Amino acid sequence: xxxxxxxxxxxxxxxxxxxxxxxxxxxxxxxxxxxxxxxxxxxxxxxxxxxxxxxxxxxxxxxxxxxxxxxxxxxxxxxxxxxxxxxxxxxxxxxxxxxxxxxxxxxxxxxxxxxxxxxxxxxx
Amino acid sequence: xxxxxxxxxxxxxxxxxxxxxxxxxxxxxxxxxxxxxxxxxxxxxxxxxxxxxxxxxxxxxxxxxxxxxxxxxxxxxxxxxxxxxxxxxxxxxxxxxxxxxxxxxxxxxxxxxxxxxxxxxxxxxxxxxxxxxxxxxxxxxxxxxxxxxxxxxxxxxxxxxxxxxxxxxxxxxxxxxxxxxxxxxxxxxxxxxxxxxxxxxxxxxxxxxxxxxxxxxxxxxxxxxxxxxxxxxxxxxxxxxxxxxxxxxxxxxxxxxxxxxxxxxxxxxxxxxxxxxxxxxxxxxxxxxxxxxxxxxxxxxxxxxxxxxxxxxxxxxxxxxxxxxxxxxxxxxxxxxxxxxxxxxxxxxxxxxxxxxxxxxxxxxxxxxxxxxxxxxxxxxxxxxxxxxxxxxxxxxxxxxxxxxxxxxxxxxxxxxxxxxxxxxxxxxxxxxxxxxxxxxxxxxxxxxxxxxxxxxxxxxxxxxxxxxxxxxxxxxxxxxxxxxxxxxxxxxxxxxxxxxxxxxxxxxxxxxxxxxxxxxxxxxxxxxxxxxxxxxxxxxxxxxxxxxxxxxxxxxxxxxxxxxxxxxxxxxxxxx
Amino acid sequence: xxxxxxxxxxxxxxxxxxxxxxxxxxxxxxxxxxxxxxxxxxxxxxxxxxxxxxxxxxxxxxxxxxxxxxxxxxxxxxxxxxxxxxxxxxxxxxxxxxxxxxxxxxxxxxxxxxxxxxxxxxxxxxxxxxxxxxxxxxxxxxxxxxxxxxxxxxxxxxxxxxxxxxxxxxxxxxxxxxxxxxxxxxxxxxxxxxxxxxxxxxxxxxxxxxxxxxxxxxxxxxxxxxxxxxxxxxxxxx
Ligand code: HEM
Ligand SMILES: [Cu+2]
Numbered sequence: 001x002x003x004x005x006x007x008x009x010x011x012x013x014x015x016x017x018x019x020x021x022x023x024x025x026x027x028x029x030x031x032x033x034x035x036x037x038x039x040x041x042x043x044x045x046x047x048x049x050x051x052x053x054x055x056x057x058x059x060x061x062x063x064x065x066x067x068x069x070x071x072x073x074x075x076x077x078x079x080x081x082x083x084x085x086x087x088x089x090x091x092x093x094x095x096x097x098x099x100x101x102x103x104x105x106x107x108x109x110x111x112x113x114x115x116x117x118x119x120x121x122x123x124x
Numbered sequence: 125x126x127x128x129x130x131x132x133x134x135x136x137x138x139x140x141x142x143x144x145x146x147x148x149x150x151x152x153x154x155x156x157x158x159x160x161x162x163x164x165x166x167x168x169x170x171x172x173x174x175x176x177x178x179x180x181x182x183x184x185x186x187x188x189x190x191x192x193x194x195x196x197x198x199x200x201x202x203x204x205x206x207x208x209x210x211x212x213x214x215x216x217x218x219x220x221x222x223x224x225x226x227x228x229x230x231x232x233x234x235x236x237x238x239x240x241x242x243x244x245x246x247x248x249x250x251x252x253x254x255x256x257x258x259x260x261x262x263x264x265x266x267x268x269x270x271x272x273x274x275x276x277x278x279x280x281x282x283x284x285x286x287x288x289x290x291x292x293x294x295x296x297x298x299x300x301x302x303x304x305x306x307x308x309x310x311x312x313x314x315x316x317x318x319x320x321x322x323x324x325x326x327x328x329x330x331x332x333x334x335x336x337x338x339x340x341x342x343x344x345x346x347x348x349x350x351x352x353x354x355x356x357x358x359x360x361x362x363x364x365x366x367x368x369x370x371x372x373x374x375x376x377x378x379x380x381x382x383x384x385x386x387x388x389x390x391x392x393x394x395x396x397x398x399x400x401x402x403x404x405x406x407x408x409x410x411x412x413x414x415x416x417x418x419x420x421x422x423x424x425x426x427x428x429x430x431x432x433x434x435x436x437x438x439x440x441x442x443x444x445x446x447x448x449x450x451x452x453x454x455x456x457x458x459x460x461x462x463x464x465x466x467x468x469x470x471x472x473x474x475x476x477x478x479x480x481x482x483x484x485x486x487x488x489x490x491x492x493x494x495x496x497x498x499x500x501x502x503x504x505x506x507x508x509x510x511x512x513x514x515x516x517x518x519x520x521x522x523x524x525x526x527x528x529x530x531x532x533x534x535x536x537x538x539x540x541x542x543x544x545x546x547x548x549x550x551x552x553x554x555x556x557x558x559x560x561x562x563x564x565x566x567x568x569x570x571x572x573x574x575x576x577x578x579x580x581x582x583x584x585x586x587x588x589x590x591x592x593x594x595x596x597x598x599x600x601x602x603x604x605x606x607x608x609x610x611x612x613x614x615x616x617x618x619x620x621x622x623x624x625x626x627x628x629x630x631x632x633x634x635x636x637x638x639x640x641x642x643x644x645x646x647x648x649x650x651x652x653x654x655x656x657x658x659x660x661x662x663x664x665x666x667x668x669x670x671x672x673x674x675x676x677x678x679x680x681x682x683x684x685x686x687x688x689x690x691x692x693x694x695x696x697x698x699x700x701x
Numbered sequence: 702x703x704x705x706x707x708x709x710x711x712x713x714x715x716x717x718x719x720x721x722x723x724x725x726x727x728x729x730x731x732x733x734x735x736x737x738x739x740x741x742x743x744x745x746x747x748x749x750x751x752x753x754x755x756x757x758x759x760x761x762x763x764x765x766x767x768x769x770x771x772x773x774x775x776x777x778x779x780x781x782x783x784x785x786x787x788x789x790x791x792x793x794x795x796x797x798x799x800x801x802x803x804x805x806x807x808x809x810x811x812x813x814x815x816x817x818x819x820x821x822x823x824x825x826x827x828x829x830x831x832x833x834x835x836x837x838x839x840x841x842x843x844x845x846x847x848x849x850x851x852x853x854x855x856x857x858x859x860x861x862x863x864x865x866x867x868x869x870x871x872x873x874x875x876x877x878x879x880x881x882x883x884x885x886x887x888x889x890x891x892x893x894x895x896x897x898x899x900x901x902x903x904x905x906x907x908x909x910x911x912x913x914x915x916x917x918x919x920x921x922x923x924x925x926x927x928x929x930x931x932x933x934x935x936x937x938x939x
Contacts, residue, residue: 013809023799030791034784037930052926060919067802067915074740076327077747084751087355088758090442094458095391095762098446099769101455252731254741320748328741329731358752362759366871374849375867377763382860382867388766392759660731 012072022066029059156559156656171256172659177242178557179263184230184238185626187270191225192622194218199581199612207599215598216283217299223286228308229270231542232400235407236318236353237266239549240346242557244322246650246657247340249331249666254324255317262317269311276303285596287397290378290389294370305368312361315403319353322346331649333668340648340672341430345410348434352399352406352441360396363389387452394445402441404538405505406434408545409476412498415548416480417673418646419495420487424673426479433472440469450521459518466516473509477502492644493567497548500575504540508533511586526596529589535582547574547625554629555643559655560636566628574621580614645679647672654683727903739905746909750916753879757920760875764868764927771865774858778865779932781846783837787929790833791921797826798918805911808894808904816894816907820887823914827884834877841866869928876924879917886910 033055041047065071070081157174160166167175197218201209210218245253253259276282279300284293293301326339326347366377367389376382378389417424424430446454446462480502489495511533514520524530555561584607589595593604600608642651647670653662732738768775804819838847845853848867856862890910893899899907 013806016803016806019799019802019806023795026795026798027792030788030795033926033930034788037784037926049926049931052930053923056923056926059922063798063915063919063922067798068912073743076744080744080747080751084355084754087442088754088761091359091395091755091758092762092765094443094446095388095395096765096769098391098455098458099766101457102453104455104457106456250731254731255745256729256731258745316752320745320752323748324741324745327744328737354748354752355755358754358756359759362756366760366763369871375871376848376863377867377871382863383771384864385766385770388763392762 012069014066014069014072018066022062025062026059029055029062155658156654157659158558158656160659169260171252171260173241173245173253173256173259174557174657174661176259176263177238180233180237180241180266183263183267183270184233187225187229191222191230192619194222194225195615196619198222199615201598202600202608203612205600205602205605205608210598212598213283216285216596217281219596220282220285221277224273224282224304224308226538227286227400227404228311229266229273231404231538232315233266233318234404234542234546235411235549236322236346236349236403237262237314239342239411239553240318240322240407243553243650244343244346245325245329246653246661247343247648248326248329249334249649249662249668250325250329251660251662251665253321254329255321258317259321262314262321265317266311266314269307269309269314272307272310273304276300276307279303287393288364288367288389289393290367290370290386291380294367294378294386294389302368302371305364305371309361309364309368312357312364315353316357319350319357322350323354331666331668334649335668337428337431338668338670338672339431340410341413341424341427341434342407342410344431345406345413345434348438349403349406351435351438352403356396356399356403356442359392360400363392363396366392387449387454390449390452391445394448395442398445398448399438399441401534401537402437404542405545406437408501408542408549409434411545411549411552412476412480412501414646414648415494415498415552416483417675418552418644419492419498420484420489421675422483422487422673423671423675424479425482425485426475427672429475430479433475436472437469440465440472444469444516447516447521450518451525463516463518467513470509470513470516473505477506491568492551493562493564493571494548494552494644496568496571496575497544497551500571500578501541501544501548504536504544504575504578508536508541511536523592524589526594527589528585528593528595531595532582532585532589535585540578540582544574547571550625550629552644553650554632555639556650556655556657558633558636559639560632561639561643562632562636563628566624570621570624570628573617573624577614577617577619577621581611581618582614584608584610584614640681641683642679642681645681647674647679651679652683735902742905742909743912746912750912753916757872757875760868760872761923764872767861767864767868768927771858771861774861775865776932777856777858778862778869779928779930781844782869782929782932783840784929786833786837787925790830791925793826793830793833794918794921797823797830798915800826801911801914805904805908808899808907809901811900813894813897813900816899817891820891820894820907824884824887824891827880827887831877831880831884834873838870841870872924872928876917876920879920883910883914883917886913 033052036051036055037048064081070077157172167179170176170179197210198215201207201215201218207215241253241259245251277300281299282297282301282304283299284297284301288301288305293305326343330339369375370377370379376384378384378386380386413424413430444462444466446458447466450459450463511529515524515530515533551562551567588604588607588611591604593600639655641653641655643655644651649662649666649668650657652666728735728738732741800819800822804816804823807813807816807819841847845851846866848863848870852863852866854862887910890906893906
């Protein structure tokens with residue numbers, strides 16, 4: 001059978017210290033994200049959301065790699081995790097892209113010219 | 125083909141199935157998956173993938189029949205320009221139900237849940253799916269979704285169309301939208317679980333020697349479809365969930381009155397539902413690769429390209445959903461990008477078609493029933509796919525959108541392509557599943573009827589649509605009556621073509637000649653075991669040493685006697701190589 | 702959360718937990734060995750989490766679109782959420798993730814009592830999270846911020862704030878439902894662990910539950926800034 005090299009009969013036991021370190025980091029990042037949200041960034045206020053998402057991504061990465069053992073997992077799991085994130089990015093990215101695109105006005109003069117030249121209602 | 129004439133087939137070269145009585149009579153294995161246990165409980169609690177496949181076969185046939193009945197009503201109503209058979213309210217419910225049943229309860233599960241379930245583990249040389257209980261659960265979930273949908277009919281039906289567009293579905297419709305939505309939502313999970321099982325089975329359960337490049341193309345196609353099931357279905361589940369929540373609690377997510385955007389629903393819906401059309405067609409394409417190679421007695425041309433194009437379709441298919449929204453108010457820049465990508469997605473489909481044609485080239489083709497369906501698929505799918513390009517072109521779509529041209533386009537693909545592929549699979553694997561041959565004469569007759577009936581039904585719809593007849597109306601100006609009458613006439617022939625197989629296949633269960641292990645002398649692990657297969661598929665775990673589709677060597681319709689180790693009898697119909 | 706969805710999703714979840722072996726032995730008949738079985742269930746669970754990701758992804762997409770369209774109104778709505786309770790819940794969930802990770806470790810090392818204790822601790826943290834969530838919901842109810850027919854909001858942009866609360870309740874509701882299912886499932890695992898079903902050779906169900914639980918935690922890691930912190934600056938600034 002096509003097994004990965006990681007035979008699961010001998011479990012990879014992660015040392016306690018690793019779990020505690022990850023836990024501590026998660027706590028630190030939680031405090032950090034609340035702090036960043038509360039301070040006044042002045043003209044850079046728009047940075048609040050990107051920063052919050054960045055910190056959340058770091059926290060999620062810690063959980064995925066260590067608590068969920070992907071760091072020690074097979075390459076196949078890596079591939080599927082990355083594929084899932086890519087697909088989510090497609091869904092969000094393309095959809096939001098439509099809404100951004102709706103605000104881009106076509107060149108009004110070009111628009112005017114074609115509308116003057118041929119009104120589709122008269123063509124019918 | 126000139127060299128075909130040079131080597132005429134002698135009577136002895138014909139496959140044994142043409143004879144009234146097979147020489148393999150008596151070869152039915154004493155114990156197989158059908159007779160290891162009897163009684164309702166042995167079926168309802170089975171975790172054997174083969175029995176679950178049969179459960180699915182029966183249920184999707186029932187839903188297909190109900191969906192077909194709705195089609196009868198639609199075509200009857202459209203026989204005359206006036207809306208005289210039913211009211212608009214009823215007509216809306218009829219076509220909605222037709223779409224919901226056919227898409228979600230027949231076509232999406234059809235080939236994966238029946239033939240994928242039955243043959244995928246056998247093709248990779250496994251005893252079962254990776255998660256047999258999850259497999260059974262998926263059938264129960266499917267049935268539960270079906271119950272909700274049927275309950276919605278009793279509760280007055282739904283009139284939104286199979287697409288459940290907001291805000292009509294979420295705010296205005298006075299029909300049982302929530303019940304149907306819940307039914308479709310639940311049903312989605314059966315599809316997810318089937319896909320999940322496929323992927324794990326293909327990754328982890330392959331027999332020794334079954335490398336990726338030795339997998340049958342049917343397996344590749346189902347792998348690609350399973351990826352779509354896993355990545356797409358949850359999004360439509362969420363979309364439909366949000367509609368249901370909005371309806372039940374007045375929580376306005378797509379509600380324009382609160383500033384919500386109904387078109388957002390279309391994004392979420394089509395993110396799944398365009399790829400979903402590939403869930404329907406990819407497994408059919410997998411069947412094509414098996415059938416065309418077998419009845420051309422030739423190694424499939426371009427194995428790697430066909431396998432890779434399945435994955436390409438699954439991937440690129442996720443990037444084109446906006447072509448359903450060209451006239452919805454979507455940004456024209458998004459439309460432009462979606463239009464270009466739509467052109468792109470036609471490429472891998474075309475790659476497959478050309479590879480099948482190259483496989484036929486200089487093969488020794490014979491015209492058994494499955495092959496007739498395969499030819500039907502080739503032509504009809506091509507027409508459907510090419511008309512998709514008209515629709516993907518921004519300017520032409522403004523004219524064609526929501527007309528009968530669309531209806532014809534997707535029926536050419538979903539009925540002409542996917543259902544023809546499904547029927548090819550039924551006829552190809554029926555002997556393996558039941559151990560019996562069906563009547564070849566009746567099989568060919570109904571394949572012919574279906575092809576004629578199909579074209580007569582749907583070709584006129586291209587013309588009507590081009591002339592501007594909108595879809596989803598039950599009355600129309602008189603100048604379109606001739607075309608509509610033709611279409612209804614075709615639908616009657618089509619209906620007959622669906623009824624006949626039900627009769628002769630059922631008849632074959634008892635009276636059909638014994639098929640033997642490999643009546644088509646096909647390659648593939650599923651043909652190396654008895655028909656019907658034993659409970660655990662193979663007597664011993666098979667070891668694969670050959671490339672797929674090796675039709676250059678003689679293949680026999682016989683299993684060596686257990687333990688005898690005797691030379692297999694050479695087939696009487698050793699193929700020309 | 703609608704009542705119709707509860708049992709349905711429950712069936713879904715229990716169905717998805719990798720197939721449990723019969724009690725006459727953890728190795729199922731159709732696998733060759735435990736390694737193959739364990740790899741299969743791990744891959745199966747990851748694929749399931751992928752579908753969960755896309756499921757939440759649907760509503761996240763909708764949220765992203767409206768955030769883009771109605772940024773100010775969403776900040777306004779978010780400022781009505783209680784950052785202290787949200788932060789508390791975030792910390793509670795991180796604790797529960799730690800105990801869950803350690804539970805898997807206990808199973809790997811054959812420490813049955815520790816395993817049972819850690820599973821129960823995880824359930825308690827999860828329960829505490831839900832209680833606090835309930836308190837928050839009750840506050841919103843009193844303030845008239847529950848979307849639907851009774852929604853009540855004085856101030857500008859009331860409609861768009863209404864949308865914000867629709868998202869708040871839908872997203873946290875689905876998340877909470879996932880937690881309820883996880884806790885219920887864990888109760889069953891506690892019984893089985895106490896019975897001694899798991900140990901060095903066989904702990905896949907604990908590990909799979911862990912994956913699920915961590916995933917639910919990750920969803921919250923994103924919901925917290927997206928829903929709560931977003932309005933915090935606005936609330937502090939004004
Ligand atoms: C391969 C299998 C395919 C299936 C099963 C399929 C099915 C469908 C369905 C069901 C619809 C109508 C949905 C509705 O409005 O209710 C549709 C529309 C459409 N299809 Fe296909 N299609 C397939 C392939 C293609 C291809 C290859 C293309 C283009 C290259 C294409 C282009 C389109 C376009 C542009 C529309 C939207 C037209 C409009 O609504 O104005 N399709 N298709
Ligand atoms: Cu499409």
